Amino acid sequence: xxxxxxxxxxxxxxxxxxxxxxxxxxxxxxxxxxxxxxxxxxxxxxxxxxxxxxxxxxxxxxxxxxxxxxxxxxxxxxxxxxxxxxxxxxxxxxxxxxxxxxxxxxxxxxxxx
Amino acid sequence: xxxxxxxxxxxxxxxxxxxxxxxxxxxxxxxxxxxxxxxxxxxxxxxxxxxxxxxxxxxxxxxxxxxxxxxxxxxxxxxxxxxxxxxxxxxxxxxxxxxxxxxxxxxxxxxxxxx
Numbered sequence: 001x002x003x004x005x006x007x008x009x010x011x012x013x014x015x016x017x018x019x020x021x022x023x024x025x026x027x028x029x030x031x032x033x034x035x036x037x038x039x040x041x042x043x044x045x046x047x048x049x050x051x052x053x054x055x056x057x058x059x060x061x062x063x064x065x066x067x068x069x070x071x072x073x074x075x076x077x078x079x080x081x082x083x084x085x086x087x088x089x090x091x092x093x094x095x096x097x098x099x100x101x102x103x104x105x106x107x108x109x110x111x112x113x
Numbered sequence: 114x115x116x117x118x119x120x121x122x123x124x125x126x127x128x129x130x131x132x133x134x135x136x137x138x139x140x141x142x143x144x145x146x147x148x149x150x151x152x153x154x155x156x157x158x159x160x161x162x163x164x165x166x167x168x169x170x171x172x173x174x175x176x177x178x179x180x181x182x183x184x185x186x187x188x189x190x191x192x193x194x195x196x197x198x199x200x201x202x203x204x205x206x207x208x209x210x211x212x213x214x215x216x217x218x219x220x221x222x223x224x225x226x227x228x
Contacts, residue, residue: 042221043222044219089156103148103157104155
């Protein structure tokens with residue numbers, strides 16, 4: 001079946017360094033992807049999105065890259081800060097008679113001070 | 114401008130009891146989604162509702178689980194005769210519309226513990 005999954009379950013980076021979180025999707029009828037951030041005890045929070053007709057999109061300190069050839073999505077966080085410590089999920093929007101968000105397993109990011 | 118409100122935040126039930134989880138969407142939002150999250154795992158889609166209608170319940174267990182989103186009032190996720198395996202965090206999300214580029218806003222979740 002279709003799935004959105006992540007390569008690395010945990011990632012530890014030094015404060016100030018750049019972080020790269022990866023995601024692979026196996027099969028998708030969707031052309032829209034979102035990255036979410038989930039802090040402990042809270043619900044997911046939208047970070048950035050990208051459509052399949054794009055290969056890169058930038059936000060404030062974050063960049064999402066999409067490689068449709070190898071079905072790979074990545075989230076880059078520049079100058080990682082302690083407040084970036086959280087679990088990050090990639091997700092795709094699927095149309096099943098209504099659009100729903102399908103999440104991957106998540107990557108936990110630890111930022112060392 | 115309140116976001117998605119879920120209550121209770123924490124719920125403890127004995128095996129065999131019923132659990133009722135409530136979700137008040139963002140004001141003006143008519144689309145509601147329920148997800149279940151086990152510790153250290155991602156969010157699993159359960160059901161998508163639009164006012165008074167179930168649009169997609171492909172992620173809902175066939176037995177003991179039901180969801181509704183009445184014309185008035187919050188959406189309710191109901192779990193009958195709970196078992197220990199139902200222990201999880203249940204998140205609700207709402208959106209104004211449905212479609213690409215439609216952002217869903219998530220609540221803080223209800224953490225259900227079955228003892």
